[in-house]
Amino acid sequence: MLHWPGDRWREEYGPGAAAYLPDRVDLSPGLLADARVGRLTPEVTALARRRVLLDLPERW
Incomplete structure (x- = not known):
């Protein structure tokens, strides 16, 4: 289920986000490892496109 950091975020970004954000995503440890090292597998690329x-700076 999609969760927002707060009501303000949901009100501002929720309506438009429905077009590209899935309700739920299950990420495997392997997929996360690929993403962390910049390995652009088809799965990583698909999630980045959505x-x-x-790709944010650390502690952003």
Whole structure:
């Protein structure tokens, strides 16, 4: 189930996000390891295109 950090986030971004964010994502340890080292497997690429995985600076 999709969870937002707060009501303000849900109100501001929720309506538009429904077009690209899935309700639920199960990430395997292998997929997360691939993403952490920048290995662009088809699964990592698909989640990045849907803005599920983001390349952000550490501690952002």
